[in-house]
Amino acid sequence: MAIAQAPAPELELEVPRVRSRWAEVVRDFCRRRPLGAIGAAVIVLMIAVAVLAQVIAPYDPLGTNFGAMLSPPSAKHWLGTDTFGRDVLSRLIYGSRTALLVGFGASVLGATLGAILGVGSAYFAGRVDLYLQRLMDVFLSFPLIILALALVAILGNSIPNLIMAITVPMIPRCALVIRSSALSIREMPYVDAARAAGFGHTRIILRHMLPNVMAPYLIILTAFLGQAILLEASLSFLGLGVQEPIAAWGLMLRGAAVEFAESAPWMAIFPGLAISLAVFAFNLFGDSLRDALDPRLRTQ
Amino acid sequence: MTDIPLLEVRHLVKHFRVGGGLFGGGSGLVRAVEGVSFTIQRGETLGLVGESGCGKTTTGRCILQLERPTSGEILFEGHDLVPLGEAELRPFRRRIQVIFQDPYSSLNPRMTIGQMLAEPLAVHGIVPDRAARAARVQELLRHVGLLPQHADRYPHELSGGQRQRVGIGRALAMEPSLIICDEPVSALDVSIQAQIINLLEDLQAEFGLTYLFIAHDLSVVRHISDHVAVMYLGKVMELADRKSLYDSPLHPYTRALLAAVPIPDPELEARRERVVLKGEVPSTLRPPSGCVFHPRCPIAVERCAREVPELREIRPGHRAACLLA
Numbered sequence: 044m045a046i047a048q049a050p051a052p053e054l055e056l057e058v059p060r061v062r063s064r065w066a067e068v069v070r071d072f073c074r075r076r077p078l079g080a081i082g083a084a085v086i087v088l089m090i091a092v093a094v095l096a097q098v099i100a101p102y103d104p105l106g107t108n109f110g111a112m113l114s115p116p117s118a119k120h121w122l123g124t125d126t127f128g129r130d131v132l133s134r135l136i137y138g139s140r141t142a143l144l145v146g147f148g149a150s151v152l153g154a155t156l157g158a159i160l161g162v163g164s165a166y167f168a169g170r171v172d173l174y175l176q177r178l179m180d181v182f183l184s185f186p187l188i189i190l191a192l193a194l195v196a197i198l199g200n201s202i203p204n205l206i207m208a209i210t211v212p213m214i215p216r217c218a219l220v221i222r223s224s225a226l227s228i229r230e231m232p233y234v235d236a237a238r239a240a241g242f243g244h245t246r247i248i249l250r251h252m253l254p255n256v257m258a259p260y261l262i263i264l265t266a267f268l269g270q271a272i273l274l275e276a277s278l279s280f281l282g283l284g285v286q287e288p289i290a291a292w293g294l295m296l297r298g299a300a301v302e303f304a305e306s307a308p309w310m311a312i313f314p315g316l317a318i319s320l321a322v323f324a325f326n327l328f329g330d331s332l333r334d335a336l337d338p339r340l341r342t343q
Numbered sequence: 344m345t346d347i348p349l350l351e352v353r354h355l356v357k358h359f360r361v362g363g364g365l366f367g368g369g370s371g372l373v374r375a376v377e378g379v380s381f382t383i384q385r386g387e388t389l390g391l392v393g394e395s396g397c398g399k400t401t402t403g404r405c406i407l408q409l410e411r412p413t414s415g416e417i418l419f420e421g422h423d424l425v426p427l428g429e430a431e432l433r434p435f436r437r438r439i440q441v442i443f444q445d446p447y448s449s450l451n452p453r454m455t456i457g458q459m460l461a462e463p464l465a466v467h468g469i470v471p472d473r474a475a476r477a478a479r480v481q482e483l484l485r486h487v488g489l490l491p492q493h494a495d496r497y498p499h500e501l502s503g504g505q506r507q508r509v510g511i512g513r514a515l516a517m518e519p520s521l522i523i524c525d526e527p528v529s530a531l532d533v534s535i536q537a538q539i540i541n542l543l544e545d546l547q548a549e550f551g552l553t554y555l556f557i558a559h560d561l562s563v564v565r566h567i568s569d570h571v572a573v574m575y576l577g578k579v580m581e582l583a584d585r586k587s588l589y590d591s592p593l594h595p596y597t598r599a600l601l602a603a604v605p606i607p608d609p610e611l612e613a614r615r616e617r618v619v620l621k622g623e624v625p626s627t628l629r630p631p632s633g634c635v636f637h638p639r640c641p642i643a644v645e646r647c648a649r650e651v652p653e654l655r656e657i658r659p660g661h662r663a664a665c666l667l668a
Binding site for chain 2: 231232233235236237238239240241242243246250251254255257
């Protein structure tokens with residue numbers, strides 16, 4: 044009979060530890076998914092612009108200048124001015140703050156709450172799962188924008204309320220996706236081992252299941268970021284989102300921009316481009332991230 | 344006190360409902376475990392063998408209370424676990440641990456080995472002090488033949504055999520009395536299998552552990568078990584001490600199983616007498632009447648289809664469920 048303390052020969056193999064795993068992952072991602080890398084670059088640029096808005100914006104976004112009303116793009120006002128003579132470029136730069144704040148706020152909150160609900164639903168299974176999923180179905184039966192509109196109408200339109208209104212319709216969509224991954228995690232022997240060890244439900248859900256649905260969580264998060272930004276712009280455009288005079292892209296498309304669409308098209312074109320670019324960038328990045336994190340596609 | 348067995352399973356039944364769903368209809372009942380009874384004495388190993396799908400794993404999961412039995416009793420040191428709620432079960436959970444078959448999916452990929460071993464120590468307050476816990480983790484690693492630096496590794500950095508050692512260490516951390524070994528070696532290479540079996544035997548001697556060893560490999564079970572139970576379609580066919588079961592099996596199913604074990608000698612192997620069973624294992628959705636083994640039994644007579652054989656003592660300490668034994 045062998046002695047337990049003697050390490051088996053297979054144990055002497057040393058696994059080389061990779062130091063800068065993150066740097067390698069990033070480099071690999073850029074090489075394999077150039078489109079995703081472009082998306083990521085645009086996102087990073089947007090974040091930088093939003094953070095440094097005070098430094099890079101040429102004018103005060105709220106500052107009116109009636110001498111330069113509706114002036115076309117020029118060296119002085121690169122993207123022109125609106126009906127109050129406010130600089131469009133400065134308003135776009137500050138508008139990115141609103142877009143990112145609402146976008147990140149709503150999608151992080153929505154995806155996280157959805158993930159917890161999804162994992163919980165999968166873990167408890169049975170009746171809890173059935174009722175939770177039917178409740179989610181009720182929410183899912185409303186189109187995203189209708190539910191958000193109804194919530195803004197109830198809550199009133201401040202930025203925190205806007206984030207709430209976009210978060211709520213995102214929760215069931217995320218819960219649905221996360222639940223399906225969590226269902227397979229629940230059947231894993233390590234979850235059985237945790238149950239057999241007498242760990243509490245909260246511990247099993249948070250420590251053993253949630254970290255293992257990180258891949259779908261990240262994918263959902265980036266996919267919802269684009270959607271949340273679009274939704275914020277739509278709500279602002281419909282007049283139920285951000286209110287004047289706060290700089291927001293959706294808001295810039297509204298009102299005077301419509302009236303002067305033919306004589307001063309720059310008022311609508313540039314915010315529209317900004318929205319498209321942001322949503323496009325987030326979607327590109329999200330898609331690439333999904334492919335990169337999907338083990339079935341990893342080998343290509 | 345000493346004559347109370349560590350574990351006694353009485354008439355354990357586990358049925359699974361399949362199909363049906365919201366609107367009912369088309370539902371069936373899988374009779375995974377159908378009245379299984381056995382006892383395990385402290386410090387012993389009971390081998391539980393049978394083909395896949397015979398209910399041996401479900402029996403293990405019922406003892407662990409990962410599945411709630413449909414009926415029956417599971418007496419751990421005389422206490423029935425079946426009626427207990429999750430909170431009342433907690434003190435017992437510490438005493439009954441499990442080692443799984445697949446060393447890949449049985450470890451959480453997002454936790455280091457050290458975290459995995461320390462978690463039960465912290466949660467159950469076995470070692471409340473942080474520094475002492477790290478020392479205990481090192482001790483556990485040593486017990487299962489791993490190196491101290493393995494504490495910082497993630498499961499994907501280890502080999503299958505090393506992972507299985509971690510699984511054993513995790514079970515040991517709870518300081519259990521009974522360990523359910525659910526095919527702990529069948530996913531490993533033959534050379535590693537022997538190491539793990541030896542490790543389990545050494546740990547049993549050192550800590551006075553009791554094992555329920557579930558396997559389909561008869562030679563492994565023969566090596567490690569004191570008693571052996573043979574299961575077929577959710578029922579125990581034969582239950583005896585190792586020697587008696589392997590040397591003079593009473594049940595035709597056990598004989599067929601033993602006859603299927605290859606002999607590692609080409610000459611003997613060529614002359615080996617084989618009992619080839621006809622047909623396939625019947626579905627547990629519709630088990631056969633009478634003796635569940637009768638459609639495939641080489642010696643079945645007409646009454647085997649009508650009468651259900653009880654597991655009865657045929658020789659002292661040797662029980663079989665066969666009308667003809």
